[in-house]
Amino acid sequence: MRHILFVDDDRDLLDGLRDALRPRRHEWRMTFVDGGEAAIDVFERGPVDIVVSDLRMPGMDGGALLARVAQIKPDAVRIVLSGHAEPETIGRIAAVAHRILLKPSSIDVIARVIERSCVLLDVTGDVRLIQAARTSELPSAPTAYFELMELLGSGDVNAAQIAAVLERDIAMSVKVLQLANSAYFGRRHPVSGLRDAVTLLGHETLRALALSAEVFQKFRVPAIAGFSLEGVQHRSLQVGRLAHTLSKGHPDADDAFAAGLLLNVGLLVLAVREPEYLAEVLLAAKDEGRPVHEIERERHGITHAEIGAHLLALWGLPHTIVEAVAHHHDPLRSPVPAFDAVAVAHIADALVADSEAGARHETGISRIDLDYLERIDVADRLPEWQRLALML
Numbered sequence: 001m002r003h004i005l006f007v008d009d010d011r012d013l014l015d016g017l018r019d020a021l022r023p024r025r026h027e028w029r030m031t032f033v034d035g036g037e038a039a040i041d042v043f044e045r046g047p048v049d050i051v052v053s054d055l056r057m058p059g060m061d062g063g064a065l066l067a068r069v070a071q072i073k074p075d076a077v078r079i080v081l082s083g084h085a086e087p088e089t090i091g092r093i094a095a096v097a098h099r100i101l102l103k104p105s106s107i108d109v110i111a112r113v114i115e116r117s118c119v120l121l122d123v124t125g126d127v128r129l130i131q132a133a134r135t136s137e138l139p140s141a142p143t144a145y146f147e148l149m150e151l152l153g154s155g156d157v158n159a160a161q162i163a164a165v166l167e168r169d170i171a172m173s174v175k176v177l178q179l180a181n182s183a184y185f186g187r188r189h190p191v192s193g194l195r196d197a198v199t200l201l202g203h204e205t206l207r208a209l210a211l212s213a214e215v216f217q218k219f220r221v222p223a224i225a226g227f228s229l230e231g232v233q234h235r236s237l238q239v240g241r242l243a244h245t246l247s248k249g250h251p252d253a254d255d256a257f258a259a260g261l262l263l264n265v266g267l268l269v270l271a272v273r274e275p276e277y278l279a280e281v282l283l284a285a286k287d288e289g290r291p292v293h294e295i296e297r298e299r300h301g302i303t304h305a306e307i308g309a310h311l312l313a314l315w316g317l318p319h320t321i322v323e324a325v326a327h328h329h330d331p332l333r334s335p336v337p338a339f340d341a342v343a344v345a346h347i348a349d350a351l352v353a354d355s356e357a358g359a360r361h362e363t364g365i366s367r368i369d370l371d372y373l374e375r376i377d378v379a380d381r382l383p384e385w386q387r388l389a390l391m392l
Helices: 011-020 036-045 062-072 087-094 107-121 127-132 142-153 159-166 170-180 194-201 203-211 229-246 253-262 265-273 275-288 292-300 304-314 319-327 341-359 370-375 379-390
Strands: 002-007 028-033 050-054 077-082 099-102
Touching: 002 036, 002 107, 011 028, 011 107, 028 036, 036 050, 036 062, 050 062, 050 107, 062 077, 062 087, 077 087, 077 107, 087 099, 087 170, 087 203, 099 107, 107 304, 127 265, 142 159, 142 170, 142 203, 159 170, 159 194, 170 194, 170 203, 170 229, 170 253, 170 265, 194 203, 229 253, 229 265, 229 341, 229 379, 253 319, 253 341, 265 275, 265 304, 275 292, 292 304, 304 319, 319 341, 341 370, 341 379, 370 379
Parallel strands: 002 028, 002 050, 050 077, 077 099
Antiparallel strands: none
16 A cells, blocks of 8 residues: 655645545555654655645745655655745756646645556566656756756747757756646646747746756766767657657657657666666677667566656656657557557657668668558558658
8 A cells, every 4th residue: 555645734734635535545545744844754754655745834845855755765756736936946846846736736636646656656677677767857968958058048049949959958858848747837738849848837947947956967977888878869869850750740740759859768767876787788788789678678677668658657748758658669569559659759769770770880670660560551651761760
């Protein structure tokens, strides 16, 4: 039974939550406390899986509490409830919260977020690697970060220019999409496009987000043999752009671009949280001449694709993107095969890999799942797509 901790200095609100959630007492163990210090005491007495905290509280506020929780139990799901807050405050809590909900939120909304978080907590595979995916930080490339700051500091800049910088950095892109998709900003529909996300958040919030040192961890990747942050960023942008080209004319083109851009977010998680493991897997893949995900699946039952999807789901990104990231190595795992974001992400990733192998004068079997392409009736378009990939 999952342990859910609710924290708010308003005792009447806590009592209302307790009464409204009483029917869930057979599913969840729930504890209600009226402040940050009391919440820390609960964590020190025993395991807590999910914490839902108010932001504005006397003494230790919600942001400070979740920062402490991140240190005490990094894999706990951290949710904050906030009314109106200044951009600087939003930037601070985005560094430590997995989800930001608008206060007040209905009981149904809160319960639904908790339900989905519980599902993520039940994912199977190497427990250590799954827990690594519950991070709230990812590494950013310094060049993209400083270019973003320069743009945001100038007086004449538009959403398209900012999005063009963001798309060159996985960590900044996913953090901006996370915040844009939070219930705090009141969007009823998922936000997949970076330009839309920039417009929704506004320059002041983006600047505050960038200035929060904990959000964009610029220099946190240790030296890992066979891993290059800049290389991953460059390849991800190629896949994203090709995915967008392949889906031209389809309504989910923004989903396809975002999915392509974020396919390897799991590698960034591993680089920060499990660098020795990542180095071991990359070395084995090189020595055996096999894809990294095959080594991961064989040895640990989970790949960087599922780890990345786990993180994106936890951060509340649109399901179409999460599904594409999760299944891009094996699209037949998708419950409804179709020419959608899953298919496009798989095709674009495989075509970029084939192009890279060709540039290195390597021979081998393409990573494209031809059976899948036949099943969704697009196999005849493969030669055209291969030509587009060579033009990257």
